[in-house]
Amino acid sequence: MAKAINTLRLALLQLKGSSDKTANVRNAIIKIEKVVKDHQPHLITLPECFNCPYGTKYFREYAEQIPDGFTSQQLSKAALENQVFIVGGTIPELGENDRIFNTCTVWAPSGELIAKHRKMHLFDIDVKGGIRFKESETLSPGNEFTTFKIEGRKIGIGICYDIRFEEMARLYRNDGCEMIIYPAAFNMTTGPLHWELLQRARANDNQLFVVTTSPARDLAADYVAYGHSMIVDPWAKIIACADEGEQTVTADIDFAIVDQVRQQIPVFSQRRLDLYGTELK
Numbered sequence: 678m679a680k681a682i683n684t685l686r687l688a689l690l691q692l693k694g695s696s697d698k699t700a701n702v703r704n705a706i707i708k709i710e711k712v713v714k715d716h717q718p719h720l721i722t723l724p725e726c727f728n729c730p731y732g733t734k735y736f737r738e739y740a741e742q743i744p745d746g747f748t749s750q751q752l753s754k755a756a757l758e759n760q761v762f763i764v765g766g767t768i769p770e771l772g773e774n775d776r777i778f779n780t781c782t783v784w785a786p787s788g789e790l791i792a793k794h795r796k797m798h799l800f801d802i803d804v805k806g807g808i809r810f811k812e813s814e815t816l817s818p819g820n821e822f823t824t825f826k827i828e829g830r831k832i833g834i835g836i837c838y839d840i841r842f843e844e845m846a847r848l849y850r851n852d853g854c855e856m857i858i859y860p861a862a863f864n865m866t867t868g869p870l871h872w873e874l875l876q877r878a879r880a881n882d883n884q885l886f887v888v889t890t891s892p893a894r895d896l897a898a899d900y901v902a903y904g905h906s907m908i909v910d911p912w913a914k915i916i917a918c919a920d921e922g923e924q925t926v927t928a929d930i931d932f933a934i935v936d937q938v939r940q941q942i943p944v945f946s947q948r949r950l951d952l953y954g955t956e957l958k
């Protein structure tokens with residue numbers, strides 16, 4: 678069996694979106710080409726809803742089939758031409774029975790679609806004086822956990838609101854993941870309070886890397902994203918963080934840190950599984 682790599686170079690593309698789908702996808706492709714030329718990452722991540730405005734009234738109009746739709750085809754080509762793995766943020770997916778999902782695609786350097794995750798927990802909240810959002814007005818939830826491997830390292834995928842559900846991250850850890858990637862678009866109410874907190878909590882609880890990629894903040898948009906795409910290591914230390922604007926963040930992930938933390942603070946072998954547990958149904 679091939680030996681797993683120890684270091685993975687990651688590039689997070691915090692992209693500014695617009696109502697023009699073609700322009701949004703073109704912007705992503707240009708930024709992919711540039712970061713590959715400048716930094717040669719193994720893996721590039723894109724934001725939640727990077728090809729359309731984030732809002733329930735837009736999802737059906739922008740929805741595409743996966744992998745036959747325009748955005749999928751462009752991401753597949755970009756992965757192949759740039760010889761890079763791409764976690765393609767999310768797009769509204771036109772699925773079976775005319776249902777719409779908020780879906781993340783993962784592309785290998787061969788151009789092949791190697792994983793697809795549908796947002797499992799829909800973002801339905803109503804914070805008085807803050808934000809009301811109800812994804813379930815137009816979206817259906819996914820029902821499956823999603824993992825893929827890069828050079829022997831297992832990575833789990835969640836989407837934005839999924840990060841609030843600790844059980845999901847725990848099940849990924851139990852399944853052997855060393856990193857969870859969340860394309861995400863927190864907002865100006867929940868972002869300042871919870872964005873960093875949740876990432877550091879998931880990383881600390883599960884002793885793995887947590888990676889988020891947000892759209893850039895656009896004060897003119899219906900939904901104003903918080904930005905601050907981030908990489909947190911298994912010690913819960915922030916190792917890279919964007920500001921609010923359109924920005925590319927790169928960092929080298931050292932997987933030896935996963936083993937160090939798990940050996941030095943062995944909570945997973947100390948858990949009282951005779952008294953409680955988190956099981957997959």
Ligand SMILES: NC(=O)CC(=O)C(=O)O
Nearest residue numbers: 800837838862863864867
């Ligand atoms: N947009 C989301 O899915 C989640 C979010 O903004 C939050 O949990 O806060």
